[in-house]
């Protein structure tokens with residue numbers, strides 16, 4: 001039950017607009033609160049760490065937007 005290796009990420013990614021979000025509260029290894037300044041999203045479930053985001057992209061769960 002060590003919290004030492006639970007470090008806060010530098011930013012979260014908003015699932016709604018896929019923008020990095022720097023306004024958030026990190027608690028015990030997950031997002032406690034977050035606000036996307038780009039689209040106004042405040043649903044913590046719609047924010048991912050960069051690591052999780054990569055996982056989503058690879059699993060195909062993400063609706064990937066081609067260029």
Ligand SMILES: [Zn+2]
Nearest residue numbers: 014017036039
């Ligand atoms: Zn957003």
